[in-house]
Amino acid sequence: MSSNQKAAWAQTLSQNQQTVGSPGDHGGLGNLKPETVIETLQQVSNSDSVTGMTVRIVELAGNSNDEIRMWAAEALERAIQPSADEISSLIKVLEENEEGEVRYWAATMLGRLGGAAAQAGQALSDCLDKSLHLPARERSAWALCQIGEAAAVAKDSLSKAAEDAPPRLKRLATEALKRIGEAA
Amino acid sequence: MGWLLGRRSRSKRSRSSRKNDRSFSTSIPLLRWLGPSFTFSGIVGLLFMVVTGRIDLSVFDQWMGNGENPIGELIADSGQPQRSRIEPVALQMDNRSRETIRIATFNIQFFGPSKVSNPQIMQSIARIVSQFDVVAIQEIRNGQVSPIGELVSLLRASGASYSSSVSESIGEGDRYKEAYAFVYDQSRIAMIPGSAYVVQDPDELMSREPMVASFETRTGSPDGRPPFRFTLINVHTSPSEVAENAIINEMNVLDDVFTSVRNYEYGMTGEEDFILLGDLNVDTAGLRELGQIPSVFSIAGDAMTNTRRTKTYDHILIDRNMTTEFTGRYGILDLQNTFGISEEEALKISDHFPVWAEFTIYEAPRLTPQVPPIATRNQTRDQASGTRY
Numbered sequence: 001m002s003s004n005q006k007a008a009w010a011q012t013l014s015q016n017q018q019t020v021g022s023p024g025d026h027g028g029l030g031n032l033k034p035e036t037v038i039e040t041l042q043q044v045s046n047s048d049s050v051t052g053m054t055v056r057i058v059e060l061a062g063n064s065n066d067e068i069r070m071w072a073a074e075a076l077e078r079a080i081q082p083s084a085d086e087i088s089s090l091i092k093v094l095e096e097n098e099e100g101e102v103r104y105w106a107a108t109m110l111g112r113l114g115g116a117a118a119q120a121g122q123a124l125s126d127c128l129d130k131s132l133h134l135p136a137r138e139r140s141a142w143a144l145c146q147i148g149e150a151a152a153v154a155k156d157s158l159s160k161a162a163e164d165a166p167p168r169l170k171r172l173a174t175e176a177l178k179r180i181g182e183a184a
Numbered sequence: 185m186g187w188l189l190g191r192r193s194r195s196k197r198s199r200s201s202r203k204n205d206r207s208f209s210t211s212i213p214l215l216r217w218l219g220p221s222f223t224f225s226g227i228v229g230l231l232f233m234v235v236t237g238r239i240d241l242s243v244f245d246q247w248m249g250n251g252e253n254p255i256g257e258l259i260a261d262s263g264q265p266q267r268s269r270i271e272p273v274a275l276q277m278d279n280r281s282r283e284t285i286r287i288a289t290f291n292i293q294f295f296g297p298s299k300v301s302n303p304q305i306m307q308s309i310a311r312i313v314s315q316f317d318v319v320a321i322q323e324i325r326n327g328q329v330s331p332i333g334e335l336v337s338l339l340r341a342s343g344a345s346y347s348s349s350v351s352e353s354i355g356e357g358d359r360y361k362e363a364y365a366f367v368y369d370q371s372r373i374a375m376i377p378g379s380a381y382v383v384q385d386p387d388e389l390m391s392r393e394p395m396v397a398s399f400e401t402r403t404g405s406p407d408g409r410p411p412f413r414f415t416l417i418n419v420h421t422s423p424s425e426v427a428e429n430a431i432i433n434e435m436n437v438l439d440d441v442f443t444s445v446r447n448y449e450y451g452m453t454g455e456e457d458f459i460l461l462g463d464l465n466v467d468t469a470g471l472r473e474l475g476q477i478p479s480v481f482s483i484a485g486d487a488m489t490n491t492r493r494t495k496t497y498d499h500i501l502i503d504r505n506m507t508t509e510f511t512g513r514y515g516i517l518d519l520q521n522t523f524g525i526s527e528e529e530a531l532k533i534s535d536h537f538p539v540w541a542e543f544t545i546y547e548a549p550r551l552t553p554q555v556p557p558i559a560t561r562n563q564t565r566d567q568a569s570g571t572r573y
Contacts, residue, residue, distance in 0.1 A: 046492065046531055070294055070325075073360065077423050101357065108424065135356045146429055168388035175431045 006052060012040045013056050034065050041071035047079045054082040055089045058106050062099035069101065082109040084116050094123045100133025107136060111143030118150030125154035128161060128173075137161070138169050145176035152180055284511055285317040285372060285401055285412070288540035289461040289498055291420065292533075296325030300334045308523060308533050310338045313346070315517070316540055317369045318399060320461050322420035324363040326353055332365045345370045349380045351395040356422075364395035364418045372545075373399050376453075379415075383445065389437045391422040394462070396445055398455060401545040410547040412509050415455050417445055419462035426465050435464070435472035442477060442501075456550075457509065460501040463536060467496035479505045483514045483541045491519060491530050491537060498539045513542040 012032070037060065044050050044057070057080055060072035082090065087110065094106040107124055110117040121144065128140040141161060144151040158180070161173035280286075292299070292309060299305050313319050313335065324331055332348045339346040347370045353361035364382075368375060379398035400413040419441075425434040442460055449455040460474075467486050468475060475482070482499040489498040502510055517538040519530040 042531070046535065048494065067294075067298060070360075074294075104357070111429075114429075133357070138356075142431060145431060166388065167386070171387075172431055 006050065009040050009044055009050075010053050010056070012036060013053065013060070034068060038067050038071055041068065041075050044080070045071060045075035045078050049081050050075070050079045051081050051083050052086075054080050054086045054109050055093060058090065058093055058102060058109060059097070061105045062097065062102035073101075073105070076105050076108070080109070082112055084113065087113065087117050087120060090117075091120050091123045094120070094127055100131060100136045103127055103131055103133065103136040104139050107139040107143045111139065111146040114146045115148055115150055117143070117147055121147060121151040121153040124151070125157040128154065128157045134166065134169065137165075138172055141169060141172035141176050145172060145179050148179045151176070155180060280317075280372075282545070284513075284542050284544055286315065286540050286542050287318045287320075287414075287416070287459060287461070287500070288316040288517075288538045289320045289322075289418075289463070289500060290534070290538040291322040291463040291498060291536040292331075293323055293535045294325060295321070295323050295331045297327050297329055297331075300329050300331050302532075305533055306334065306338055308519075309335060310342070312517065312519075312522070312533075312538055313367055314339060314342070314344055316538070317372050318416065319367045319538070320416055320418040321365045321367060322362070322418065322463050324350065324365055326350075326363050332363075332367065336367060339367075347375070349375060349397055351380075351382050354382065354392045356391050362392070362420070364420070366395075366397050366399075366416060366418065368399060372402055374402055375399050376413075383441055389432060390434055390441075391425055392420050394419045394438075394441055394460075396449075398449070398453070403545050405546070412457070412543055412545055412547050413455065414457040414459055414507070414509075414543070415445065415449050417442065417458065417460040417462075419460060419464060421463070421465050423465045426470060433472055435466060435470060435474045438464075439473040439477050442474065442480070457507045458503065459507065461499065461539075463498050465497050468499075471499075474501070477503075479503050483510070484516060484539050487516050487539075489516055489537050489539055491527065491533075491535050498536055500539055500541045502541075507543075508548040509543040509546075511542045511544060515540050 041057070041060070044053070054076075057072050057075050060068055061076060063069050063072065090106050090110050094103055094110070097103060097106070107127060110120045110124065124140045124143050124147075128137050128144070131137050131140070141158065144154045144158060155177065158173045158177050161169055162177055163170075165173065290312065295309075299309070321332070330350070332350050336346050336348050346367055348365050348367045351364040353363045355361040366375070366380070376398040380395065381397075382395050383393045385393045395418040396415060397418075398413065398415040401411040403409065403411045405411075419438065421434045421438075424430065425432070427433075438460070442458065446455075446458050449458070460480075464471070464474075466472075468482050471482065474480070480501055480503050482501050484498075484500060486496045488494060489496055500514070504510075517540065519525070519533055519537060520527055523530070523533075
């Protein structure tokens with residue numbers, strides 16, 4: 001991927017976009033045509049590694065258009081590599097965007113950064129506690145596990161989930177507690 | 185760790201199968217037209233579908249036409265299982281061997297309304313599927329229109345006699361669910377009635393539980409030689425759950441799925457041949473415990489299976505001691521070369537290539553005791569989590 005290509009994608013996807021995390025906006029398109037966004041997301045998802053576009057694509061994962069949402073998820077799953085300078089924006093999305101899938105992907109991206117995303121511990125803990133979207137809660141527990149010792153702030157939330165949650169979440173929370181405990 | 189995999193949700197599946205069969209047969213009056221009872225409603229149905237664009241008559245030209253082999257030359261042929269080297273061999277679309285069948289896996293990326301509404305893509309998918317006797321399909325997005333129903337309809341419109349079994353939609357959350365399917369040529373393969381089910385997973389160890397179904401060849405053999413009977417386990421793992429940092433790596437779950445299904449089916453029916461196939465999202469090094477089941481191996485190994493030819497995602501795994509019906513021939517169907525199209529156009533069909541393997545139509549005589557091997561692998565320590573399974 002050339003830097004020109006990346007810049008073109010970023011420009012396409014961010015054209016007249018709404019403010020990050022603004023109420024009621026789940027990856028709003030502004031005046032962008034959906035097909036343009038889909039085509040760009042397809043190109044991104046077919047690339048090996050794309051950096052610097054994480055937050056915008058996380059937002060698009062909450063778009064009301066099924067196809068945009070699916071291709072955003074594909075891009076996040078296959079191609080997007082979050083970077084440390086995106087952490088505070090991802091935390092903001094996690095805290096302010098109530099859309100379950102947006103939170104799911106924000107947590108996933110923070111988890112991919114591992115210990116570098118230590119400052120996300122509280123936001124992930126809150127998502128684990130309060131989100132109504134089970135996959136988002138599961139990914140928060142997974143992300144806390146990836147962060148490890150520095151996620152000690154989430155111990156109470158994790159303990160609660162480890163005691164009383166659906167099987168997968170319970171297992172993830174238990175494993176996160178182990179990692180935090182082992183590292184401490 | 186608790187395990188209840190391998191139990192059938194048979195009643196649910198059979199209801200679902202009946203529902204699929206019913207909805208398919210009643211929504212395609214064209215079938216009547218093709219049958220011996222040439223009825224008025226069949227003609228009306230055909231005209232309606234032509235007028236509304238559901239059938240593109242030009243497809244008949246391609247199917248009936250010039251006898252060219254549309255699949256081209258990039259099919260691997262190897263007498264040496266486990267080798268990743270791909271040798272070209274041509275497949276004959278209208279000249280399948282009577283002595284062998286081809287089983288394939290094909291992840292049709294986002295196979296939903298968008299692709300169904302594109303005749304060119306649907307025709308390409310139909311041409312691909314028609315190369316094989318059974319295809320395990322992943323990433324089906326069921327909506328108001330059934331993509332598999334449309335695909336089978338298109339195949340049947342060509343004069344082929346394919347049928348299908350489709351799972352319910354499976355997966356995390358409400359929006360990312362997808363279904364599995366088996367599409368098979370009824371003239372050469374029979375699905376064992378009531379054999380299709382989705383593996384139950386009460387401990388939620390997998391994000392998408394595999395779909396299982398059993399088949400046997402139609403040999404028409406006058407000498408009574410038994411047909412090749414086999415069970416397919418159709419899998420699509422989640423990339424996140426097979427990554428290095430997965431808490432519970434799904435590859436360390438699939439070995440238990442394989443052995444549970446094998447033990448269950450063997451106990452119930454005496455079935456001996458199990459083929460696990462699908463988009464596993466890993467190369468052979470990433471197979472972990474699945475790759476450690478004694479004598480189980482990936483037929484295509486580390487051949488590149490994504491359309492960009494940069495990654496190994498898709499596999500067909502068999503037990504080399506049990507499934508001796510495997511002829512040693514297998515391949516990766518290169519969409520670009522098959523259709524003479526660009527990578528960008530191939531990606532519109534899918535980001536995966538189909539992977540196939542060839543088997544004899546007759547059950548091979550057993551040289552080993554008639555008991556399937558029990559996995560006796562040592563417990564291994566998961567690299568990422570340190571958890572024993």
